[in-house]
Amino acid sequence: MNSMKEYLLKNFEQAFVLLVLLSVVGIYYLAPFKLAFLNFFFIPILMAGYYLGLRYAVLGAFLCIVMVCAYAAYDSTPFMYVPEKEHIYLQLSLWGGFLILSGALVGKLYENLDIRIKASEVLNLAYQQSQTELETANTELKHYTENLESMVEEKTRNLSESKQIVEQLKARVEEVLHTSMDPVVAQMLIEKRLRNEKKHIAVLVSDLHHFTPYVEGKQPESVIQELNRYLKDMSGFMDSYSAHLDKYTGDGYMLEFGMPIDYKYHSLQAVVCGIRMMEFMRSSAYPWKMRLGITSGDAVVGMIGGRRKTYTVMGNCANTASRLESLCTPGSLLIDEETYKRTSTFIEAKVFHIDDVNRKDRDNDIESVIHSLMQQSTRKPEDIDLLVLLGNKLMQYGDSDQAKSYFLKAMRLHPELKEAKIGFAEASMQTKNDLIQLKGRTSGFILYEVIGLRDFLVSSAIPEEIRHKFGRIIQQSNIPSELVWPAEIISGQLGHAARTTLLAYALADRMNIGASDRQALVTAGFLHNCGHQIVSHSVLTKATALTREDILAIQRHPEESVRIMLRHGYDDRATLECVLHHHQTPTNNGYPSRKSNKPISKIARILSIAEVYEALTENRPWRDRWNPESALEEMHIDVANGRFDGEIFEAFEKMIISGLNPTS
Incomplete structure (x- = not known):
């Protein structure tokens, strides 16, 4: 049922x-x-x-x-x-x-x-499900909205903590990496840009005289602490002049220049770095004397080793530098002939003889005579009698190689001059006797002992009266060399800032500019191009036409110069504006601020004229120097185009012409 x-x-x-x-x-x-x-x-x-x-x-x-x-x-x-x-x-x-x-x-x-x-x-069922899901989502959204601020704070805190941990790990990795490898080498290795290759470099080998007897009887902690303090002082010069630290050898070290980055003027970087190290040691309280040897030449560079690798150099270049260092008298710097040829424009050096190691007395009188004659020849490069006299004095002093160069200059000006021909022949014979044999080399070569850098203010384009009157003011400025010279060396313009500052200061004095503005002009003159360090060395030494990207890179250097100055405590407003605007024109064109409405200060316009004149009358990687007359004529065109202040340029032109031709 x-x-x-x-x-x-x-x-x-x-x-x-x-x-x-x-x-x-x-x-x-x-x-x-x-x-x-x-x-x-x-x-x-x-x-x-x-x-x-x-x-x-x-x-x-x-x-x-x-x-x-x-x-x-x-x-x-x-x-x-x-x-x-x-x-x-x-x-x-x-x-x-x-x-x-x-x-x-x-x-x-x-x-x-x-x-x-x-x-x-x-x-209907789907609608009901959607309605249920929507209500659930609405409830969650309401809850999320109510707790959003606290959740954001928590997420931010977590991200901040994670970032801090990552930064700490990164800093530790970099610290470990930098203690074992050059930072530039490490970066290029990470980017896979480091190659095994043969290239032209300069090698510097250093040693401390009598360091071993000094450490005997001292506590190890004291020795290591003192040595580390010394090496820390030296590392500042290494970094400034782009040296690659190859290795420490107890109290010494070996540096390479031109690797891994192939700077064009690597030999000059090495020599100036060595000179600055020597100057520092002479003025410091360290109880040792330094010996330095520098050579330039081709070498094989690359990463060598098994599990632990190092970036180093192989070849006669490194061996010869070590041998030169061992030949040095304490407190001196020896360079080979190749290095001298690449740096002779900027340094003063004399031929080194083996018996100089034990020679105690120097002929100071003849050295001062030679120095005076060299300065005269700079001002009068076509004075044949002066060139022959200087060659004979150098022969008397024993520097046959430099003597030969002056006899050769005289022969080019007067091919039939008998005194020049005889002097050149005698210098050539003596040069052969000056050759030094080193182990591992089949032929001898000439060594040079570096005396120091040439006087940058000596120039045939700068009136001697200006140098005598204002040179001491420029030389006594307290601008650190390492803020100026490294950027100048990269582009082969060592001394540009000093000569520009001298010309600008003399012009400011002639125009009765106030003392505070003249002092601002000195600082600006030395540091106006320190921002070149952000520009690629290949652009600064480029012999062909610059691309648009190259020009834009160069035009950023005034702003970078200001940033560097601020980091080093140079905060005077007049000085900073002078540096920033030294490439601006009176009509507010130029760079870095095109069509700026801000007036250009008078000292910036003075610096602009002085810098261009100095650049035209000195050698550059892409051209030879111009004579003062041609440079002034070219600058007249710039005045007509609105690049320079006409009144200031007129005063500058009169200063140069009256100084170079006092009788006219």
């Missing part, structure tokens, strides 16, 4: 339709006029189509048609109000067709409706 009840509840629609159909069949069976009741069959068929679908509606219609046709075949009397029997079947056929069609249409409509209802239910 229960199963029947469950079946009826589960299939109520089918049972109800079947009941209606049976009721219609019963009524039809009892009705006397069958044709009149045929339309009753539409009721169960339409209900079947609505509740049960297309299939059951069509099957029910067929069942009704079969049943009615069976009635008609069994007993056609109830259908006889139709005249012909064929008409009965025709009417039944029409009725049956409409019955099937009605059932099919209603069934199809039901199925479509059912599909839409189910789709609506699915959409």
Whole structure:
């Protein structure tokens, strides 16, 4: 009974339709006029189509048609109000067709409706799920919004802590790396730009005289502390002049210049670095004397070693530098002939003889005479008698190589001059006797002992009166050399700042500029190009036309100069503005600020004129020096184009012309 009840509840629609159909069949069976009741069959068929679908509606219609046709075949009397029997079947056929069609249409409509209802239910379910998810998301968003500030603070704190840890690790790695390898080498190694190659370099080898006896009887801690203090002082010069520290050898060390970065003037970097080290040691309280040997030449450079590698140099260049250092008298610097040829324009040196090691007394009188004659020859480079006299004095002093160069200059000016020919021949013979044999070399060569740097203020383009009157002021300025010289050496312009400052100061004095502005001009004159260190050395020494990128790089140097000055405590406003604007024109063109509305100070305009004149009258990597007349003529064109202040240039021109030609 229960199963029947469950079946009826589960299939109520089918049972109800079947009941209606049976009721219609019963009524039809009892009705006397069958044709009149045929339309009753539409009721169960339409209900079947609505509740049960297309299939059951069509099957029910067929069942009704079969049943009615069976009635008609069994007993056609109830259908006889139709005249012909064929008409009965025709009417039944029409009725049956409409019955099937009605059932099919209603069934199809039901199925479509059912599909839409189910789709609506699915959409409704999805909507409810979306609504639930939206409410959940809204709740989470509300919670997130309420806690956003604290979460941001927490994330920021975590990021800050992570960054601090990374920075600490980076600093530790860099510290370890820098203690074992040159930072430039390390960076190039990381970037895979370090190559094994043969290149021209300069090698400096240093040693401390009598260091071994000094350490005997002293505590190890005291010795190491003192030695580290000395090496720390020397490392400042190494960094300033771009030296690569190859190795420490107890109290000595070996440096290379021109590697890994191939600076054009690496020999000059090495010699100036050595001179500055010597000067520092002479003025310090260290109880030792330094010996330095410098050579220049081709060598093989690269990374060598097994698990632990080092960037070093191989070849005669390093061996010869070590040998030169051992030949030095304490407190002196020896260089080879190649280094001398590359640096002779900037340094004073004399031929070194082996017996100089034990020689105690120097002929100071003849040295002063030679020095005076050299200064005169700089001012009068075409004085033949002066050149021959200087050559003879150098022969007398024993410097046959320099003597030969002066005799050769005289012969070029006067090819038939007998005194010059004889002097040149004698100097050549003596040069052969000066050759020193070193182990490992098949031929001898000349060594030179460096006396120091030449006087940068001596120039044929600068009146001697100006140098005598203001030279001491320029030389006594307290500007650190390491802020000026390294940038000048890279571009081969050593002494540019000193000569520019001398000319600018003399012009300012001539124009009655105040003392404070003149002092600002001295500082600005020395430091106006220190920002060149951010410009690639290949650009500064480029002999071909500069690209747009090269020009833009150079035009950034005034701003960099100001930044460097501020880092070193130079904060005087007039000085900084002078440096920043020394490439601005009176019409506010130029760089770094094109079309600036800010007025250009008078000392900046003075510095601009002095710098251009000095640059034109001195040698540059891409051209030879101009004579003063040609330089002034070229600057006249710049005045016409608005580059220089006409009034200031007129005063400058008069100062130069009257100084170089006092009788005119």
